[in-house]
Amino acid sequence: MVVQTPNGFSLDTAGQRIVVDPVTRIEGHMRCEVNVDEDNVIRNAVSTGTMWRGLEVILRGRDPRDAWAFTERICGVCTGTHALTSVRAVEDALGITIPDNANSIRNIMQLNLQVHDHIVHFYHLHALDWVNPVNALRADPRATSELQQAVGPNHPMSSPGYFRDVQNRLRSFVESGQLGLFRNGYWDNPAYLLPPEADLMAVTHYLEALDLQKEIVKVHTIFGGKNPHPNWLVGGVPCPINVHSTGAVGAINMERLNQVSTILNLCDEFVRNVYIPDVVAIGGFYRNWLHGGGLSSQAVLSYGDIPEHANNFDAEQLHLPRGAIINGDLSTVHEVDIRDPEQVQEFVDHSWYDYGEPGVGKHPWDGVTQARFELGPNTVGERTHIREIDEAAKYSWIKAPRWRGHAMEVGPLARYIVGYASGHEQITDQVTGLLRTMDLPVEALFSTLGRTAARALEAQYCADLQRHFFDKLIANIRNGDESTANIERWEPETWPTSTRGVGFTEAPRGALGHWVTIESGRIENYQCVVPTTWNGSPRDSAGNIGAFEASLLGTPMERPEEPVEILRTLHSFDPCLACSTHVMSPDGHELTTVKVR
């Protein structure tokens, strides 16, 4: 049966059903089912979030100053971004402003996360969708060296001997018969297109990136004490600055600042000399595989982030752009206000929740959360052994958020499309430069490869911005300002009895918002709408499909039983399922929180 969705996609459930569960190399748990036609082209796609933890309910009744620590544990991969969103929401609710230094330090930490997360995503979660490590054994190390020097001439680790050593190590690993993480991979699938030399170069960088990523995060360790899960503070940052006088090894002093500065250089060098050249080189071999665009050419959303000045969240003051594009019209970038009850709404008709009435969307302030795990009549299998899911009924632990009724894609590509459409200078330069280098039209952006390339460009932009805020921090200290926290409203006695706030960031995976309500010093209600809720959204009451599902349609599979193409496109979103499946009610009882606007 063929169904036309309101957002312009055609779904056909007639062909062979393919199930991928677990979807691996993602954060959390996810299932994907597709139907392929007789030519092995995907004609229907169903994505299911398969986990649920309930942090919002756990937050009720707690001290709002503690909320960052709870919400930070929503995700250990994008560690810190929920904490930042949380302290912003609480500060918004309590009318707390933060010092300039705190803004700089928070931005450095958030940007540092972007760089780290994008690198780890590309090399350790996504690369094996493009790169075949077994094929790398056939590479000529000398030719690999030449390739390296051609695509990344400024990367010093490029000698034939170096690549031979890596290849020998890989060979002994493979020949041991214990393939570890590469076990049962799809290494003879024709979907892999790289020559052996490019495979060897990429595998080598997989290992280099593994060594490097542990250095990048030390910026979090210095300012936040540890990584993953550094510490944050409502009203500023917990680390004091003391550069001039008797102090502590722990205060931010000259040695600490020098260490941060050294790491920022490492980030910049690796992104510039390795990450972007790799994406260009690998992308070049896949330049004709431009599937996976999905919603990206139709509807994208970004809240914006990285405020230049403390406490100013106006769109024009944000380094990462804010805006929405709908109906594929890049000439109009719509303003976004996540306080507006008409803009962000969540639907649950196909999610394992119950609003009591069908077809209703609710703004997070009006969030109703009641679990209802039930499978549709066309499910193949049993309640605790699902073989094929029935997407005509409820089929996911993820809610379906919509912006003015539209299913939206969020993430680096969405940010870059919004930035490009609104004439953001650096973003436009980066995008046009990359397209020129690769000799591709702008339409090529709307693809799996475009999503992957936008992430690399953004890593470069964020690496540059880290330096900007580091310089700003130094300049401010030089001007005599060492303040890092505002404690005027630290004590609950100083708070209004009844208040609410919103915090937002651009997490590595996309737009992230927290909505908090505080009554008598305690959290009354806490709602998060996270990037993978947007991207991994199931259908809504009108039948609009979400970004994951849309992106898979029309993609041909080399071998339907080997889901290389499905993984490649899903991974391009960098799914984070622990993030997306946070809402909860205790024991199935209704948790109604209707707030007065």
Place this chain on the structure above:
Amino acid sequence: MPQLETFYDVMRRQGITRRSFMKYCTLTASALGLGPAFVPQIAHAMETRPRTPVIWLHGLECTCCSESFIRSAHPLVKDVVLSMISLDYDDTLMAAAGHQAEQAMEDVIREYHGNYILAVEGNPPLNEDGMFCITGGRPFVEKLRHAAEGAQAIISWGACASYGCVQAAHPNPTRATPVHEVITDKPIIRVPGCPPIAEVMTGVITYMLTFQRLPELDRQGRPAMFYGQRIHDKCYRRAHFDAGQFVEAWDDENARRGYCLYKMGCRGPTTYNACSTIGWNEGVSFPIQSGHGCIGCSEDGFWDQGSFYERVTDLTQFGVEANAGEVGMAAAGLVGGGVALHAAVSALKSAQVKRQEAASEEA
């Protein structure tokens, strides 16, 4: 099937000399807190044993344990994964997905029955027939039981697997349950923390591979070598605690001087972990060093002990010489006023010092 390569073979193949290899073994020994007498034993283990298969499962969690694991600096995680263990199943990092991933796990369970290590990150929820965490269309708890059956030992990574962590905080709506309450017939090593320190994670694995036995565990099942002492016992700010010098407000003069964070809610006095000794991310810092109190993330139920900014007042005080085993559960609320009394004594000492200073100025 080709001859299984040992760790030593791999190192030699990479051109590492025997001398460097022995140096590595010495570093490993000291990282594990072992004396030089253990170096030959470590070298022998590395020279002779094939890589131990590991199945790494994920339940309800946030993946911070995996993220921490890949931060390990000694040994580097690439060396762990390429040369020390055979990480044959790990949904977060493995190439295969779906049927091929599940097949990999089945093959390991069959081929290495009784000989693989099961590492668990996260925990199973038991409400809703376990369907709050579904993998392969089934409840995660079934997969956990299945993989545990043939394991030689289980490592419970982090606070989730060890105690339940954030999703098990009140009211624990999914009934998220620690691993040892579901699997009761296997040796389980609990490595708590949110997440645990990277080098503690690789240290536990390296210990097991080197000595072919479980590390010594305390009464809570934690490796004594890393969880035997409180953060407070070895905190470099301890002198300020003893001298009664405390941070009174965020970013005050005392904060900038690195005084004790006890009054800001620091849980160091009641938290057993290696943060103040090993440090985080190659020893760059740890929470207290960067100005925020310890939130006690390696302790059972730390989410439900009141606000992180409330001063710890309801815990008994015990000496540095006491260890986790002697103190037992170290649970909150056993004896009132201990730490507070200790702090008061410290403050008294501080006042005495000031009087002496005043006296000397007069003189």
